[in-house]
Amino acid sequence: MEHNSGHSANSGRKLDDFFRQHLDQHQAGAPEGLWSKLSEQLDQEPPMASGQALQSALLWRNALMFGLLISAVVLNYRPTAMQGVEAFQGLEALAWSPEAESSSPVQEIAAVELNQDSHSSYRVAARAESMTASSAPAQAEATLIMTAQTSIESEVAVGTSSEIQAEHVPLAEQGQAREEALADAPSDPSTTLHSALAPQEHVLAAQSAPEQPLFSRDEAKSSGSASLSRWYTGLQVSLQWTGLLSQGSQSATEDMDPMLSLGQAFGVVGGFRLNERMSLESGLIIDSRQGSRYSSTVVARKEEVDVTKSLALHYTQVPLTLKVRAGVPQNHSVSWHYVGGVQYGMLRNSRLHIENKPVSPERNLREHDLALLLGMDADIPLQNQMFLSLGWRASMSATSTRLNSVDGIERDKHNAVLGFRAALNGWLPAR
Amino acid sequence: MSNTHASSPEQALIQACCRGERAAQQGLYERYAPRLFAICLRYADDYHQAEDLLQEGFLKVFRHIANFRAEGSFEGWLRRIFVNTAIEHHRRRHHLYPLVDVADTEIELHDEGALQQLAASDLLDMVNSLSPGYRTVFNLYAIEGYNHKDISEMLGISEGTSKSQLARARVILQRKVESAGMRERAGGFRELKRTGGA
Numbered sequence: 001m002e003h004n005s006g007h008s009a010n011s012g013r014k015l016d017d018f019f020r021q022h023l024d025q026h027q028a029g030a031p032e033g034l035w036s037k038l039s040e041q042l043d044q045e046p047p048m049a050s051g052q053a054l055q056s057a058l059l060w061r062n063a064l065m066f067g068l069l070i071s072a073v074v075l076n077y078r079p080t081a082m083q084g085v086e087a088f089q090g091l092e093a094l095a096w097s098p099e100a101e102s103s104s105p106v107q108e109i110a111a112v113e114l115n116q117d118s119h120s121s122y123r124v125a126a127r128a129e130s131m132t133a134s135s136a137p138a139q140a141e142a143t144l145i146m147t148a149q150t151s152i153e154s155e156v157a158v159g160t161s162s163e164i165q166a167e168h169v170p171l172a173e174q175g176q177a178r179e180e181a182l183a184d185a186p187s188d189p190s191t192t193l194h195s196a197l198a199p200q201e202h203v204l205a206a207q208s209a210p211e212q213p214l215f216s217r218d219e220a221k222s223s224g225s226a227s228l229s230r231w232y233t234g235l236q237v238s239l240q241w242t243g244l245l246s247q248g249s250q251s252a253t254e255d256m257d258p259m260l261s262l263g264q265a266f267g268v269v270g271g272f273r274l275n276e277r278m279s280l281e282s283g284l285i286i287d288s289r290q291g292s293r294y295s296s297t298v299v300a301r302k303e304e305v306d307v308t309k310s311l312a313l314h315y316t317q318v319p320l321t322l323k324v325r326a327g328v329p330q331n332h333s334v335s336w337h338y339v340g341g342v343q344y345g346m347l348r349n350s351r352l353h354i355e356n357k358p359v360s361p362e363r364n365l366r367e368h369d370l371a372l373l374l375g376m377d378a379d380i381p382l383q384n385q386m387f388l389s390l391g392w393r394a395s396m397s398a399t400s401t402r403l404n405s406v407d408g409i410e411r412d413k414h415n416a417v418l419g420f421r422a423a424l425n426g427w428l429p430a431r
Numbered sequence: 432m433s434n435t436h437a438s439s440p441e442q443a444l445i446q447a448c449c450r451g452e453r454a455a456q457q458g459l460y461e462r463y464a465p466r467l468f469a470i471c472l473r474y475a476d477d478y479h480q481a482e483d484l485l486q487e488g489f490l491k492v493f494r495h496i497a498n499f500r501a502e503g504s505f506e507g508w509l510r511r512i513f514v515n516t517a518i519e520h521h522r523r524r525h526h527l528y529p530l531v532d533v534a535d536t537e538i539e540l541h542d543e544g545a546l547q548q549l550a551a552s553d554l555l556d557m558v559n560s561l562s563p564g565y566r567t568v569f570n571l572y573a574i575e576g577y578n579h580k581d582i583s584e585m586l587g588i589s590e591g592t593s594k595s596q597l598a599r600a601r602v603i604l605q606r607k608v609e610s611a612g613m614r615e616r617a618g619g620f621r622e623l624k625r626t627g628g629a
Contacts, residue, residue: 015573019554020573020574026466028472030460035460039456045494
């Protein structure tokens with residue numbers, strides 16, 4: 001039987017070879033008048049190259065705008081802590097200006113501002129000094145200041161943030177120097193340091209806390225007992241509208257009208273807080289369903305048929321984004337963030353349906369994809385060191401994903417996705 | 432496009448077509464239409480459908496000719512476009528593609544010399560007489576040289592179905608060969624069969 005099968009296959013190949021030899025180079029007279037029809041149709045068509053050039057130009061323009069936007073945000077960013085230091089130094093210069101009158105309204109305002117600014121122990125000293133510029137009994141009260149500063153310095157020494165420490169230590173040292181000068185200064189019995197320091201107690205308490213909360217980290221910390229690291233992790237889901245922006249992306253030689261289709265994605269997310277305003281976020285989107293639906297019209301001599309195709313692409317994706325907080329959030333409030341970055345995608349699976357019937361697997365799509373990502377997040381603090389991120393993401397593949405189809409024509413494809421995303425995150429405990 | 436082909440007349444014709452020059456397009460059409468129409472005839476159900484395929488194929492060629500890279504032959508690129516166009520037509524017209532596997536059937540090629548008596552037009556008629564499924568698989572496998580995996584992906588069928596359909600197509604073609612032009616050689620066939628093809 002095996003011999004017969006082998007013989008049969010051999011005979012089959014000979015038959016194939018014979019037909020190929022005779023038909024492969026066979027020629028047939030082209031139908032008369034066909035060129036005239038072709039010429040008429042070509043007259044009605046827009047030039048293809050200009051359309052592609054326009055599409056490419058639009059893509060690069062969008063990429064450039066995105067890059068400029070991110071650059072502007074990064075370059076113009078100044079940490080809030082640094083802004084506070086600069087503001088404080090300005091007030092300090094004004095309050096301690098030797099040219100100014102000790103009781104001038106401007107100096108009073110500066111002193112009040114210093115009092116309200118709860119940034120460092122040095123402000124306590126400055127406040128005390130401004131109110132006791134020539135007070136002899138202040139010498140007797142200097143111990144209180146020393147105590148206050150020592151308290152804050154110890155807070156700084158064990159502070160949860162290196163930024164706080166870097167900022168507070170020099171300021172405390174300056175405060176110490178000023179305090180020594182204060183000890184030698186003449187006294188003014190009309191003002192007491194007790195009255196000056198009394199309202200500062202809550203300020204001192206506030207000093208021990210880190211800066212303004214980011215991603216509800218501090219609310220989470222206040223609600224929990226463990227100290228938290230800069231890392232957070234969570235789960236995310238998305239509901240997204242997707243489309244393939246170039247015609248012919250399913251089949252390069254077919255004119256099709258692409259339509260949006262609905263997809264979804266899910267995966268894990270992880271982030272690292274760079275500073276009080278920015279963080280890097282990445283993750284693994286285990287499955288992201290994208291794709292498009294197409295309506296194509298088949299025009300022939302005898303028929304004109306509308307055919308609907310549905311192409312589903314399943315990607316595994318790795319986004320890498322920078323989250324930049326918009327504005328200064330209040331405690332226990334929602335914080336808004338701009339999100340931008342890139343996203344790598346690997347095509348795992350694809351399915352094609354024609355008129356709801358599954359047909360050949362789509363093998364012409366490139367396996368790897370790189371996309372630009374933009375979006376916004378609203379981070380909502382929750383209990384138990386957790387927060388919920390709700391937002392949207394828009395992405396478009398930046399690389400010219402090439403299709404190498406059966407007919408040898410290669411075309412660009414750009415995956416476009418607009419998704420609404422929810423992520424439940426939790427801060428990791430510090431080691 | 433590579434520089435190695437930059438000076439060839441074919442390359443000049445392609446570049447002119449890229450610029451949308453109508454005279455160049457007509458020149459390309461006249462040069463390749465006979466060979467490409469033969470491909471259309473092999474895949475089409477009838478002559479008119481072959482005309483449609485030829486027209487549609489050339490429209491695609493002129494739309495996408497700027498995408499051609501001179502990594503292979505231009506004629507090979509053209510052929511793929513027309514074959515793909517024919518397959519698309521096939522998929523549209525035969526949505527309910529027969530997915531039922533056909534049992535593999537042995538064929539015996541008794542007298543190779545008898546095949547030489549047939550003209551290309553006779554062979555084309557035989558191929559055209561096959562049902563669309565058999566015809567498409569036979570064309571793709573035997574003439575174009577695709578393997579069963581490629582064919583299964585192109586047509587949305589299993590590899591087993593592709594193999595079975597090819598086998599059935601071969602059997603039918605062999606019978607047609609025998610009945611069409613080999614009557615005078617029938618005796619020779621039978622003699623060869625009796626001796627086991629030795």
